[in-house]
Amino acid sequence: MTQAETTTSIKVFEPTIIVFACNWCSYAGADLAGVSRLKYPSNIRIVRVMCSGRVDPAFVMKAFLKGADGVMVAGCHPGDCHYLEGNLRAKERIDKMVEAMKILGFEKDRFRLEWISASEGKRFAQIMTEFTEQVRTLGPIKKSE
Amino acid sequence: MVISESPVKYELDVKSDELKSMLQACYQCSSCTSACPVRRFSKFNPRKIIHNYIFDFQVTEDELTACLTCGLCLEVCPQKVDFPEFIRLSREQLGVDEDKFAHHNIFNIMQVFMNEMTDSGMKFDYEGEIDPESSIAYFPGCIDLYDKFLDLKETSFHQIGQSAINVINKTGIKPNLLSLKCCGHDAYWTGDMDAYDQVREYNTKVIKESGISTLVVSCAECYYSFEDLYDLDKVKVQHISQFIEERQDKLQFKEEATTLTYHDPCRLGRFMNEYDSPRNVLEATGASIKELSSNKQFTKCCGVSAWLRCDDASRAIMLRKLEEATQAVGEEGTLGVACSKCYAHLNCVLEDKKPQHNFKIKVKELGMIVDERSSSK
Known part of the structure; x- marks a missing residue:
């Protein structure tokens, strides 16, 4: 990083992105992307959860408070959930959270809910690249002070 | 008395000498403990806490978080020992653990998110006539957020704000809908003074810059915070019940008679000494009020305060409240409350239904009752 800084004077903003990935689909999707040697940005930090339904809105809000520039929740496709309906519950809960963020006046582009299955390594890499670029254009998360 | 494991040592001097001398005025008569609604269902013991503090400067974390700060102990205390304030100061100095x-x-x-991540207040979406130039403003509070995070199927919190705006419109006034941040009541009472100071500064600035003369709020906690904790100079803060009481001649009420009972929220009753306005308003709507067995300054709290620790004792207190209300107005009756928080907690336990309980009573907010039973003249 320091070497890159000295050689190129332009500093590109590198966002920090937290991805809550479900153990059965999205995390396996990330694995597949890895073993298939697909490239995706190193900005993402994956937190493995047993099901996307485990992700409480409080986790997402807290990630932002602790300095994440973007947060994504990734689970199995509807109908494919290992626990039958965990991802549907996640969707219900997360949709309400997005509405709450709107009430608070927070940019909702910094957050995404995606369904990525275990066979979609390519899609995983593609979505991560896309989301990283999206957050990069939004710039660092600003703390009002 | 079970001594809780791992007592947190409370080493600090209490900031105000006044409070210290006040605690020492306690002669251990145990009036507080016998009145305490938490004591009814757990081993929580205010007398013992004061005793431990005076002699050992010790308080356990369990004791810190179990208190509802409802102020009933202060009401019955012959020595006027401000126990809630003592708990608040202790929370401020020791901090409250997140998982509590x-x-x-x-x-x-x-609340922290509101402070650190956004530059503006909450954005509201209400129907009705709203005039940004009006000198009377209405602030619904954080009720819209309850809708998003409390998993209640049959309870609408948005309706509290909508009803209040409807009633204000019926009196011929177009209110200004003020976009404030949360009032900071919960941060204040859980001792998070940084968060509280930030919202207070922001809200005070917005209220003063908006040039309003009266701020109407639905929630008893908002009313207590804006009126008692904030310094708003000339801006008059009114609870929705006081606002309606002043203008009840502009409203036409339904003729059919009804009976209901009314629960005094601690922040409106004991803290702000407002017992009559809500009763007057409810009576003006044609309802006859059957009082709860403990009412006015001796009302038992609804069970949770500042979103702290909704445990078995809290639920027992809530169920006791529903039982009391059922005894007063019967199974199909209505319990009126004047605080969004009481409305939330009591409806939350009410939606549990069988096998936890079998109460059929309805809990309604004062503004909603008035809106249902009135029309403009």
Whole structure:
């Protein structure tokens, strides 16, 4: 990083992105992307959860408070959930959270809910690249002070 | 008395000497403990806490978070020992652990989020006539957020704000809908003074710059915070019940008679000494009020305060409240409350239904009752 800084004077903003990935689909999707040697940005930090339904809105809000520039929740496709309906519950809960963020006046582009299955390594890499670029254009998360 | 494991040592001097001398005025008569609604269902013992503090400067974390700060102990205390204030100061100095908050701490996080992540107040979406130039403003509070994070199927919190705006419109006034941040009541009472100071500064600035003369609020906690904790100079803060009482001649009420009972929220009753306005308003709507067995300054709290620790004792207190209300107005009756928080907690336990309980009573907010039973003249 320091070497890159000295050689190129332009500093590109590198966002920090937290991805809550479900153990059965999205995390396996990330694995597949890895073993298939697909490239995706190193900005993402994956937190493995047993099901996307485990992700409480409080986790997402807290990630932002602790300095994440973007947060994504990734689970199995509807109908494919290992626990039958965990991802549907996640969707219900997360949709309400997005509405709450709107009430608070927070940019909702910094957050995404995606369904990525275990066979979609390519899609995983593609979505991560896309989301990283999206957050990069939004710039660092600003703390009002 | 079970001595809780791992007592947190409370080493600090209490900031105000006044409070210290006040605590020492306690002669251990145990009036507080016998009145305490938490004591009814757990081993929580205010007398013992004061005793431990005076002699050992010790208080356990369990004791710190179990108190509802409802102020009933202060009401019955012959020596006027301000126990809630003591608890608040202790929380401020020792801090409250995150996992002690109910609902995964979401409301506390939300408050910090509001401070640190956004530059503006909450954005509201209400129907009705709203005039940004009006000298009378209405602030619904954080009720819209309850809708998003409390998993209640049959309870609408948005309706509290909508009803209040409807009633204000019926009196011929177009209110200004003020976009403020949360009033900071919960941060204040859980000792998070940084968060509280930030919202207070922001809200005070917005209220003063908006040039309003009266601020109407639905929630008893908002009313207490804006009126008692904030310094708003000339801006008059009114609870929705006081606002309606002043203008009840502009409203036409339904003729059919009804009976209901009314629960005094601690922040409106004991803290702000407002017992009559809500009763007058409810009576003006044609309802006859059957009082709860403990009412006015001796009302028992609804069970949770500042989203802290919704445990078995809290639920027992809530169920006791529903039982009391059922005894007063019967199975199909209505319990009126004047605080969004009481409305939330009591409806939350009410939606549990069987096998937890079998109460059929309805809990309604004062503004909603008035809106249902009135039309403009």
